[in-house]
Amino acid sequence: ISVWSNVPAGPPDPILGITEAFKKDSSPQKINLGVGAYRDADGKPYVLPSVLAAEDKVISERNDKEYLPITGLGTFTQAAAVLAYGTDSKPLSEGRVAITQSLSGTGALRIAGAFLARHYPHAKEIYVPSPTWGNHIPIFRDSGLEVKTYSYYDKKTVGLDFEGLKKDLKAMPDKSIVLLHACAHNPTGIDPTEAQWREISDVIKSKGHFPLIDNAYLGFASGSVDKDAFALRHFVEEGHQLILCQSFAKNMGLYGERVGTFSVVCADKEEKARVDSQIKILVRPMYSNPPVHGARVASTLLTDKKLNAQWLAEVKGMADRIIDMRSTLFDLLHELGSKKKWDHIKNQIGMFAYLGISPEQVDQLAREHHIYLTRDGRISVAGVTKHNVRHLAESLHKVTA
Numbered sequence: 304i305s306v307w308s309n310v311p312a313g314p315p316d317p318i319l320g321i322t323e324a325f326k327k328d329s330s331p332q333k334i335n336l337g338v339g340a341y342r343d344a345d346g347k348p349y350v351l352p353s354v355l356a357a358e359d360k361v362i363s364e365r366n367d368k369e370y371l372p373i374t375g376l377g378t379f380t381q382a383a384a385v386l387a388y389g390t391d392s393k394p395l396s397e398g399r400v401a402i403t404q405s406l407s408g409t410g411a412l413r414i415a416g417a418f419l420a421r422h423y424p425h426a427k428e429i430y431v432p433s434p435t436w437g438n439h440i441p442i443f444r445d446s447g448l449e450v451k452t453y454s455y456y457d458k459k460t461v462g463l464d465f466e467g468l469k470k471d472l473k474a475m476p477d478k479s480i481v482l483l484h485a486c487a488h489n490p491t492g493i494d495p496t497e498a499q500w501r502e503i504s505d506v507i508k509s510k511g512h513f514p515l516i517d518n519a520y521l522g523f524a525s526g527s528v529d530k531d532a533f534a535l536r537h538f539v540e541e542g543h544q545l546i547l548c549q550s551f552a553k554n555m556g557l558y559g560e561r562v563g564t565f566s567v568v569c570a571d572k573e574e575k576a577r578v579d580s581q582i583k584i585l586v587r588p589m590y591s592n593p594p595v596h597g598a599r600v601a602s603t604l605l606t607d608k609k610l611n612a613q614w615l616a617e618v619k620g621m622a623d624r625i626i627d628m629r630s631t632l633f634d635l636l637h638e639l640g641s642k643k644k645w646d647h648i649k650n651q652i653g654m655f656a657y658l659g660i661s662p663e664q665v666d667q668l669a670r671e672h673h674i675y676l677t678r679d680g681r682i683s684v685a686g687v688t689k690h691n692v693r694h695l696a697e698s699l700h701k702v703t704a
C-alpha cells in the first residue's frame with residue numbers, strides 16, 4: 304500500500320475556503336466577503352499607487368539579489384519599529400527592542416509561538432480572545448503551546464464582554480501569556496475603548512501576565528497610525544515587556560509579498576543582544592532569511608518622506624471607504640424596514656463586521672443570494688462597494704426578517 308495511505312483528507316481553511324466556494328459560483332451577483340483583503344470601489348484588488356511608486360524606485364536601483372541577514376532588511380525593521388512604537392519610544396531610543404523581519408503577520412506569530420514555547424519560563428499555554436482570528440489557534444498549537452481562551456465577545460449586545468474579559472484575566476494563573484489584538488479585532492471588529500485598554504493594562508500588570516500583541520491593521524482601522532497604535536504604546540509606556548507581531552499585508556496591500564516584523568521589548572541592551580541571538584537561532588532553521596523585494600518596497604514607503612505622506616493618505620483612504628460602506632449598509636437596512644438592531648455594523652472598526660447572524664443564515668446567504676462570508680457571520684467590509692451594497696442589504700434583510 305502507498306506510503307501516504309494513512310494521510311486523511313483535511314477540511315478546507317474556514318477563511319480561505321470561502322474564496323474557493325465563491326470562485327465556483329457563476330452568478331453575476333456573487334459577492335465575496337470572506338477573506339480579509341481590501342477591494343477598491345469597483346470591488347477590485349487594490350495596489351496602492353504609493354506602493355507602485357516605491358516599487359519603481361526599488362526596481363530602478365537594480366539591487367542585487369543576495370541573501371538578507373537572518374533578521375531581514377535592517378532599514379525596514381528599524382522603520383517598521385518606529386511606525387509601531389512611535390518616534391519617542393523609550394525602549395527604541397534605549398536600544399532594547401530586538402526585532403526581525405518576518406513572513407508577514409502569520410510568520411511573526413509563528414516565531415512568537417516558537418520563541419515563547421522555548422524561552423518563556425512561566426507557562427506553556429497561551430490565552431487568546433474568544434473568538435479570535437481562526438489561524439491563531441493552529442499557529443500556537445503547532446508551535447507547541449496549549450491554546451486557551453478568555454471572554455471577549457458578548458453575543459447579547461454584539462459588543463465587548465468587558466466584565467468577562469477582566470474576570471478571566473484575573474482568574475488565569477499569574478504570569479500567563481495573553482494574546483491581544485492591537486486594533487481592529489478579528490473577527491468581531493470590536494475594540495476596547497482607550498479607558499478600557501488602560502484597565503486591561505492595569506489588570507495584566509497586577510497579575511504579571513505577558514502581553515503578545517498582534518498588530519495586523521496599523522493605520523488601516525481608524526485611518527490614523529497613532530490612534531491605532533494607542534494600546535501598544537500605552538502598554539509599552541506602562542512598562543510591559545511585550546512581544547509585537549506586525550503585518551504590512553493590509554495597510555500597504557503587500558498581501559502576497561509577505562512583509563512583517565516580530566519584536567521583543569527587552570530590559571536593557573545586554574538582554575536585547577541575548578534575545579536577538581536566540582531569534583536568529585530560531586529563524587535560521589525555519590526559513591533562513593526572508594524575501595527581499597517586499598521589505599525594500601516597505602522600507603522605501605516608510606523612509607522616503609514624500610512617498611510616506613502619500614502612503615499614509617492612501618491608508619486613510621482605504622479606512623474611510625470601509626467606514627463609508629458601514630454607514631451605507633446600515634442606512635439601507637433601515638430603509639428596507641429591517642426591525643433588527645444593526646448599530647454594531649457602524650460601531651465596529653477595521654476590516655470586518657461581525658453581523659451576529661447564525662451559521663444557517665450564513666449558509667442561506669451563500670445558497671440563495673450568492674453572498675460568501677465565514678460561518679461565524681463575519682463579513683469583510685472591504686468587499687462591500689456601492690455596486691453590491693444594495694444586494695447585500697436586501698439579502699441580509701431577507702434572511703433575518
Ligand SMILES: Cc1[nH+]cc(COP(=O)(O)O)c(/C=N/[C@@H](CC(=O)O)C(=O)O)c1O
Pocket residue numbers: 318319337338339340406407408409410436438484489517519550551552558563
Ligand atoms: C489578526 C490577524 N493577524 C494576522 C493576520 C495575518 O496576516 P498576514 O497576511 O500573515 O500578514 C491576519 C490576517 N487575516 C486575514 C487574512 C487571512 O486569514 O490570512 C483574514 O482574517 O481574512 C489577521 O486578521
